[in-house]
Amino acid sequence: MNPIYILCVEDEPEVLAAVVRDLAPFEEKFPLEAASTAAEARRVVREVILPRGKLGVVVCDHVLPGEDGVSFLIALQQDPRTASARKILLTAQAGLAATVEALNRAELKHYVAKPWNPEELRAVVRRQLTDFVLEQETDWCPYLTVLEADRIAEKIRQQPLPGDG
Amino acid sequence: MSIPIRSLERIREALASMPETESVDRPFAAGEVLLREGQCSDWIGLVVQGEIELLKRDTSGGEHSVGGLRPGQFLGLLLLSSGEPSFLTARAKTAGRMLVMPRQRFLLLLSNLPGFYQMVGPLLLGNLVSRYRRVVQLHLQVAELSRALGEEKARLQATIRELEATRNRLIQQEKMATLGLLTAGIAHEINNPVASLARAADAIEPALRAVLDQPIGTTELEVLRQGLSEGLRHQPLQTEVQRERLEQLSLRFPDLPRPLLRTLAQIQPAVLEEMVHYVISHPSVERKELARRWVEMFEVGALVRTMRVAAERISGLVRSLKGYSRQDQAEWAEVDLRDGLRDTLVLFGYRLKRFEVVVNLPVPLRVRSRPGDLNQVWTNLILNACEAMGTHGTLTLSGGTEPDGSVWVRVQDTGPGVPPELRERIFESGFSTKKPEDASKGGLGLGLSIARTIVEQHGGRLTVDDAPGGGAVFTVHLPGAGPSARPGHA
Structure with a gap:
């Protein structure tokens, strides 16, 4: 099975460590990659994630050295291989204009303000991963334990049995 | 004041017919200067036809029109008795002519020639009255002008005050805009260390519990202390280096969960090898357990370091803010x-x-x-x-x-x-x-x-x-x- 990756982009090492720590419970099923700049994140997507699996969720800061988070998310949206990835902005400071741009051009799914509540961050990531899995995968059972079990179970029930139709 | 042309013509004819007046007919062309300011003249002229403009020079050399002479008026009247240099310049506005008489002769005739005064007296008097009227009118105009100037000046001063107030308001707005940017900047700068401080504080408790969930012997305590110091010394790795180490560790220990491997990737390779050797040489449950607790303790140390770094960042920001906002002083x-x-x-x-x-x-x-x-x-x-x-x-x-x-x-x-x-x-x-x-x-x-x-x-x-x-x-x-x-x- 090709793994579905979570990618975190944050330039402050201590903050990145906290995000990674908070999302560790998902790693059982969803390997996590971390990058400190948009350029590095692009490299990770190209050289690590896409050769092995898919990009499921991106948690990205906006204010980064060099290219900013929103323009990185837009670039992901424009690439057919990563367009379906769910994009989350985790930031202390994205102006209204940048956020609107992310909404319109990168299909931003969620905006989490710093400092964040870890439970809330996990809930957001869990929902987005669930959406991604339901949309992109056909076998949902392996994810029941880490994702929104109710929604996955409901979806499994609605599936036509092999004998139907 | 205007003299009926017919009576003026009669006067002219009468004067011209009296040889003792020594009067001469003097035509002039438009633009011709008949009398220059500051020059002396020894004649007086009665304008018969055409118009003459009177000009006065101001202190900065500009010429101003101060009135005019029409038929029936005298040119040189003011100089008649004094003989001083001319007070004004007279320039013909149109072509015309005047009857010119020597000044001394004119004065002489005024008192000596019977009938002469009766003829020119009313003209002279009319001339003086008309000039006096002009002076009164000018006084009124001056008064009116200075009132208008005063109003204009007051209005300009009000406008200047308004402009100054607007400029001050704009400067204030600009300062507020900068302040807005500053606040946004501080919010951003302070949010990161606050986030890592809060998240580290949250993570320390479960890590410590995981270490303390079993009794600790003296030798174990020493090992755990070392884990703590190792964590406190730890500098966050560059994400690239960490990824590479994580990659190698996951190939070497495919059974270990990724979050644990990620922590192991943070440990100095030499220290990690020592610990791996310790476990692998005698793979007992106790040794594995101690290694697990060592890693937790390392994590605690790293979290404490993170908190120190965050606190230092925040106090640095506060220092900068204090230094920056010395505006009050x-x-x-x-x-x-x-x-x-x-x-x-x-x-x-x-x-x-x-x-x-x-x-x-x-x-x-x-x-x-x-x-x-x-x-x-x-x-x-x-x-x-x-x-x-x-x-x-x-x-x-x-x-x-x-x-x-x-x-x-x-x-x-x-x-x-x-x-x-x-x-x-x-x-x-x-x-x-x-x-x-x-x-x-x-x-x-x-x-x-x-x-x-x-x-x-x-x-x-x-x-x-x-x-x-x-x-x-x-x-x-x-x-x-x-x-x-x-x-x-x-």
């Missing part, structure tokens, strides 16, 4: 400009993140100043450079001293530069290259104007030039604090 003080420059860079760090920032401030830059005001200058120059560069570029801050003790600070960007014809205009109030829809981003086009005003209040100069290799460079020159403040200049 309006007093002059001797300062090293580098402090204010560094505070400004720290507080606007989030705006500068996307740019390369080069700081070259090797020597103290001591000046007498109002430090808060100068911080406004650095802020405006730095924000201006950021706006000029857009999404990427290099901001270079440099400073130094001149042989005469004065100091300079340069803010250089790699933006499009300032065309020569705009180099003075950019310092004008309200001049902005930004489009109106960008105005919400903070600028009112006053930033550079305010910066220059403040620099000039400090007795300095603010200029702009081309930077070598493109972009603009703004230079602030300020007088030094004086010889006592320059111990380096022996």
Whole structure:
């Protein structure tokens, strides 16, 4: 099975460590990659994630050295291989204009303000991963334990049995 | 006052027919000067036809029309008895003619020739009355004009006061806009350490519980202490290095969960090898358990370090903020400009993140100043450079001293530069290259104007030039604090 990756982009090492720590419970099923700049994140997507699996969720800061988070998310949206990835902005400071741009051009799914509540961050990531899995995968059972079990179970029930139709 | 042409003609004929008047007919052309101011004349003329303009020179040499003569009026009347130089210039407005008589003769005839006075007397009297009327009218006009001037002056003063109030209001608005940017910057800068502080505090508890969930022997305690110190010493790895180590570890220990491998990747390779050897050489349950607790303790140490770093960042920010906002102290003080420059860079760090920032401030830059005001200058120059560069570029801050003790600070960007014809205009109030829809981003086009005003209040100069290799460079020159403040200049 090709793994579905979570990618975190944050330039402050201590903050990145906290995000990674908070999302560790998902790693059982969803390997996590971390990058400190948009350029590095692009490299990770190209050289690590896409050769092995898919990009499921991106948690990205906006204010980064060099290219900013929103323009990185837009670039992901424009690439057919990563367009379906769910994009989350985790930031202390994205102006209204940048956020609107992310909404319109990168299909931003969620905006989490710093400092964040870890439970809330996990809930957001869990929902987005669930959406991604339901949309992109056909076998949902392996994810029941880490994702929104109710929604996955409901979806499994609605599936036509092999004998139907 | 006008004389009926017929009676004037009769008078002219009568005068011309009397040889003792020695009168001569004198035609004149339009524009001809008949009498010049300051010159003496020995005749008097009765205008018979045409118009004559009277002119008076003012102290600065300009000529003003002060009236005119029509048929029936005398030219040279004011000089009749005194014989002084002419008070006015008389220039023919149209072609015409006058009857000219020698002045002395005219005076003589007035008292000696029977019938002469009866003829010209009413004319003379009429002339004087008409000139007196003119004087009264002029007085009234002068009074009216000075009243209108007074009103105009009052209106202008009110307008100037209004403009000053508007300018002050705009400066205040610009300051508020900068304050808004500053607040946003602090919010951003402080949020990151606050987030990592809070998240580390949250993570420490479960890690400690995981260590303390079993009794600890003396030898184990020593091992755990070492784990803690190792964690405290730990410097966060670059994400690339960490990824590479994580990759190797996951190949080597495919059964271990990734979060654990990620922590192991943080440990110094030599220390990690020692621990791996300790477990693998005698793979007992106790040894594995101790290794697990060692890793937890390492994590605790790393979290404590994270918290220290975050706390230090926050207190650094607060220090910068205190230094920056010395605006309240309006007093002059001797300062090293580098402090204010560094505070400004720290507080606007989030705006500068996307740019390369080069700081070259090797020597103290001591000046007498109002430090808060100068911080406004650095802020405006730095924000201006950021706006000029857009999404990427290099901001270079440099400073130094001149042989005469004065100091300079340069803010250089790699933006499009300032065309020569705009180099003075950019310092004008309200001049902005930004489009109106960008105005919400903070600028009112006053930033550079305010910066220059403040620099000039400090007795300095603010200029702009081309930077070598493109972009603009703004230079602030300020007088030094004086010889006592320059111990380096022996």
